[in-house]
Amino acid sequence: MNPLKKALPALQENVALRNFTTMKVGGVADWFIEAKTVEELVAAVRAAHNNKIPYFILGNGSNIIFSDSGFPGLVIRNRTASIAFTDKSQVIVDSGVLLAQLILAAASHNLSGLEALFATPGTVGGAVYGNAGTHQTAIGSLVRSVTLLRPDGKIVRVLPSWMRFKYRTSRLKEISLSEPKPVILTIRLQFARAKFEDIQKRLAEVKAWRIAKQPLGEFTAGSTFRNPGAGHDFPETEPSQQTSWSLIRQSGAHALRVGDATPSQKHANFMTNRGKATAREIRDLIEKVKERVREKTGITLTEEIEYIGHWE
Numbered sequence: 001m002n003p004l005k006k007a008l009p010a011l012q013e014n015v016a017l018r019n020f021t022t023m024k025v026g027g028v029a030d031w032f033i034e035a036k037t038v039e040e041l042v043a044a045v046r047a048a049h050n051n052k053i054p055y056f057i058l059g060n061g062s063n064i065i066f067s068d069s070g071f072p073g074l075v076i077r078n079r080t081a082s083i084a085f086t087d088k089s090q091v092i093v094d095s096g097v098l099l100a101q102l103i104l105a106a107a108s109h110n111l112s113g114l115e116a117l118f119a120t121p122g123t124v125g126g127a128v129y130g131n132a133g134t135h136q137t138a139i140g141s142l143v144r145s146v147t148l149l150r151p152d153g154k155i156v157r158v159l160p161s162w163m164r165f166k167y168r169t170s171r172l173k174e175i176s177l178s179e180p181k182p183v184i185l186t187i188r189l190q191f192a193r194a195k196f197e198d199i200q201k202r203l204a205e206v207k208a209w210r211i212a213k214q215p216l217g218e219f220t221a222g223s224t225f226r227n228p229g230a231g232h233d234f235p236e237t238e239p240s241q242q243t244s245w246s247l248i249r250q251s252g253a254h255a256l257r258v259g260d261a262t263p264s265q266k267h268a269n270f271m272t273n274r275g276k277a278t279a280r281e282i283r284d285l286i287e288k289v290k291e292r293v294r295e296k297t298g299i300t301l302t303e304e305i306e307y308i309g310h311w312e
């Protein structure tokens with residue numbers, strides 16, 4: 001019997017990854033498992049490690065593009081689900097909880113803090129990994145500690161200073177995708193007390209803002225590029241206050257199309273799969289958009305999304 005299957009009886013083979021991402025592209029994973037508890041998550045990572053099989057932690061697949069050849073190893077879909085409220089308005093949440101679930105659960109306890117991320121389709125783990133946020137706030141500012149499973153199998157608790165949160169990134173995101181990364185198990189977040197009606201009002205505003213500005217309901221992976229000037233990673237240009245979507249529109253790149261992939265007409269920084277796009281088409285479109293923006297503005301955009309699996 002395959003030793004991985006022996007360690008993980010719920011293991012599945014050759015699973016189509018497109019169904020587990022918001023862009024709806026990508027090939028199959030050699031191996032696939034869903035972890036519903038932190039113990040299952042730890043067991044899956046350790047089994048991959050012990051059998052020297054590459055693993056990838058999949059949240060809700062809303063900020064990644066799997067290649068058409070899929071993932072050569074074990075994809076662990078994180079569906080851990082516990083939310084615990086403590087005193088001092090803190091919440092200890094499993095990394096697999098969806099942001100919307102956490103925000104609504106917090107609201108029902110009169111706790112406010114993450115409303116700006118309402119209607120964002122990610123998990124809390126994925127959000128902490130990429131320091132998800134908006135122009136108003138980022139999740140890193142609420143983090144008090146993070147429990148990690150290190151690649152050597154040890155479980156440790158780290159502080160936000162260790163996580164090095166910056167604009168749409170963290171220490172974990174900065175580690176190369178070809179290396180095994182620590183896995184976020186649980187997160188302790190600091191909320192603030194607020195009136196339920198005020199939180200509800202804010203959630204309705206955020207939802208209306210997203211419906212007006214973003215192509216919700218289409219196949220996308222959120223913002224493709226980071227905003228130049230908002231971070232620290234544009235040494236080749238003068239810091240710019242411009243947003244990526246305005247640079248894309250200004251350079252005419254929003255009209256580009258590769259096969260069934262095209263920038264959203266509602267928000268040009270969101271690349272969309274019109275239905276039948278391949279991962280290759282999405283990536284080629286992103287390259288073309290980058291090239292056009294560089295030609296017209298001299299600014300090189302860098303991706304916020306990640307490309308997973310083997311790419312030619």
Ligand SMILES: Cc1cc2nc3c(=O)[nH]c(=O)nc-3n(C[C@H](O)[C@H](O)[C@H](O)COP(=O)(O)OP(=O)(O)OC[C@H]3O[C@@H](n4cnc5c(N)ncnc54)[C@H](O)[C@@H]3O)c2cc1C
Binds near residue numbers: 096
């Ligand atoms: C319509 C739409 C709107 C969006 N709006 C926003 C927005 O306003 N702000 C914003 O910042 N983002 C936004 N996003 C992008 C995305 O939703 C967030 O970045 C989200 O937090 C990613 O979480 P995920 O669970 O989908 O991560 P995935 O896409 O599944 O994974 C992303 C990365 O995180 C890693 N990861 C996931 N979980 C863990 C874990 N437990 N431990 C270690 N690593 C982990 C993965 O391995 C991968 O490298 C949007 C996306 C869409 C489609």
